Amino acid sequence: MADSLEDQSLPQQRVTSEYLPVQNSSQSIWQQEAAELAAWNPTSPIPQEADVVIIGAGYAGVATAYHLLKKIDESGGAQKRLSISIFDARGPCSGATGRNGGHLRPDLYGRIPTHMARSGVAAGSEIAAFEIANLRAIEKVIEEENIDCDLKLARVTDVWCNPEAAQRAKANYDVMVNLNLDYMKDVCFNMGEEAEEISGVKGARACASYTAGQLSAYKFIVSLLKSMVDAGRVDAHSHTPVTEILPAKEGGFLVKTPSGTVFARQVVHASNGYVAGLLPEYSRNIIPCKGVCCHIDVPQGAQRPPSLPGSYINRASDHMLSYLISRDNGSIVVGGKASMLTSRREQWYHNVDDGADIDGAKGFYSDYMQKTYRGWEESQAEITKIWTGVMGYSFDTNPHVGVVPGRPGQFILAGFNGHGMPVIFLAAQGLAALILSDETLTCHDVGVPRLFQTSRARIEVAQQYAEEDGDILGTGRAFSQATHSC
Known part of the structure; x- marks a missing residue:
């Protein structure tokens, strides 16, 4: 001690x-x-x-x-x-x-059950309510101060491709719904074939959507x-x-x-x-821990793929999470993939050098849209910019x-x-x-x-x-x- x-x-x-x-x-x-x-x-x-x-x-x-x-x-x-x-x-x-990745996304049920298990329903649920209030407060101040920062409110779609993870997500969703928390009324949850159809993510086993935002912070x-x-x-x-x-x-x-x-x-x-x-x-x-983010776009003259409706959290497998927003001009900002970086610990853990890339990051995202989203296979989408940033992990x-x-x-x-x-x-x-x-x-x-x-x-x-x-x-x-x- x-x-x-x-x-x-x-x-x-x-x-x-x-x-x-x-x-x-x-x-x-x-x-x-x-x-x-x-x-x-x-x-x-x-x-x-x-x-x-x-x-x-x-x-x-x-x-x-x-x-x-x-x-x-x-x-x-x-x-x-x-x-x-x-x-x-x-x-x-x-x-x-x-x-960052441009997300303004309250976490309504992902981490909240863990907080509830640790500290009680009231302590956990007040975090979700606080994050929703934060979204509305930012929307209000941007309007009051007349700030041009590309704010857009849209649905965020959480996607699980791993079958076991999809079942756990559904169980968490059911727990939150059974608690009769008002903010859960905004969450739509789908499983099976519907998940891939609704999300547009190949191999999706479950998806959930609710109101969130995106902006240039x-x-x-x-x-x-x-x-x-x-x-x-x-x-x-x-x-x-x-x-x-x-x-x-x-x-x-x-x-x-x-x-x-x-x-x-x-x-x-x-x-x-x-x-x-x-x-x-x-x-x-x-x-201090470094993360990776990049901008993806379709080359000039190439045919545009179907536009994505909002923002995403994609979980290809456990610990393999990517966050993504679709911008008004059709380009994409995506980042994450923390588990991909595990073997390169010295490049990201307790590292404040946001001028250096992390090995393998660009290679992973180079054809991410083609591999992940239906209708993007022939898009020729490519990375136009990649960068790192230092976050503070508690x-x-x-x-x-x-x-x-x-x-x-x-x-x-x-x-x-x-x-x-x-x-x-x-x-x-x-x-x-x-x-x-x-x-x-x-x-x-x-x-x-x-x-x-x-x-x-x-x-x-x-x-x-x-x-x-x-x-x-x-x-x-x-x-x-x-x-x-x-």
């Missing part, structure tokens, strides 16, 4: 090179298409002080700043104006936010940040990594960067897979949100397991409420699922397991054993 964090001094907050983003990163299709936003590279003189310093200019950091400002505005002057500074080691959305978040900076309400600093955080004698923190030191009254850690660089106690809880599969244990005045919003799009926006709203109020409040007090609350207990559970038990493929088994009685 690891020593309690209360019984030892917390480690120093000084970043090491293993947690600093590389500068020669690959470029995603989202960054390539939004050239006018990519050219916007915010910078300004380092302030001497700030009420809130946010580390990370991706989805989590920008959403937190947005909600802080919204809450101040909604208070009608009851809360003082905040000075907010955002620092990023590269630039806005240069990390996972600008490299890069356009969404960079546009949101740019509007706050242009309004003079946030200052943002590209190519300015935070290298050290020290307690200030008068309270608050000295936040050190290569460009100078800022006095901050509060600090938000929103760098996801890189967060353990400044919070070493999370090194076994949130691990030991127990839940994000960490709240006050950093043992570090009052510092907050965390990280560890999204490649599933941040339907979680982060409202989690940031809850975190903003914590920052502006009494730090004794919990996630549940501010509308965030209770299982997302960061805690000493969660940190210590991860620290009990050996490296081979705590990697991403072993996490589920190890954590299931640790929480079997829950």
Whole structure:
């Protein structure tokens, strides 16, 4: 059993090179298409002080700043104006936010039965409801702020090709339906020949569909940040990594960067897979892992195959999952295949080099559409761009949100397991409420699922397991054993 964090001094907050983003990163299709936003590279003189310093200019950091400002505005002057500074080691959305697969997909029943088995029906079902609410909240803010980010609401289709996996999926679906959860009314489940006919996926044994969304997270978040900076309400600093955080004698923190030191009254850690660089106690809880994504299109002049109706999660076999969206122009964005990468562990596990490919990834997806979808056999579809991105995988599969244990005045919003799009926006709203109020409040007090609350207990559970038990493929088994009685 690891020593309690209360019984030892917390480690120093000084970043090491293993947690600093590389500068020669690959470029995603989202960054390539939004050239006018990519050219916007915010910078300004380092302030001497700030009420809130946010580390990370991706989805989590920008959403937190947005909600802080919204809450101040909604208070009608009851809360003082905040000075907010955002620092990023590269630039806005240069990390996972600008490299994802474009999904905005609540998980209504896939992981939810596992959460229910571990922690009870109420705790599990509130995550599904939270993710649905997140989808609607993002739709609303995009409309209110008039952001062009290719948002589209459509059905997502989950597909299982393995017969045993299809039966397990049906059993999970039946459990959720029998619980009389309202959101399950939106789910349509089909098995047998109907599954292949409805999904268009060759060899499908089961499929389920429900309402989800897709968008360019890069356009969404960079546009949101740019509007706050242009309004003079946030200052943002590209190519300015935070290298050290020290307690200030008068309270608050000295936040050190290569460009100078800022006095901050509060600090938000929103760098996801890189967060353990400044919070070493999370090194076994949130691990940087690389994923692969690519853009597929039909060559100019070739006959277009049948358009796909929305987005997909395809499971060719157990642990062989690919996620896919069909864009309005007929092109495809697809990624995943984690099990294909298992034998190349050093290329993806605890690896922050998103400038390097993972061996075999391009070869796998080179004829993916022809192999997988009916009507695409003669399409000549080919990869036009492939890239990698660094995600933050949490030991127990839940994000960490709240006050950093043992570090009052510092907050965390990280560890999204490649599933941040339907979680982060409202989690940031809850975190903003914590920052502006009494730090004794919990996630549940501010509308965030209770299982997302960061805690000493969660940190210590991860620290009990050996490296081979705590990697991403072993996490589920190890954590299931640790929480079997829950």
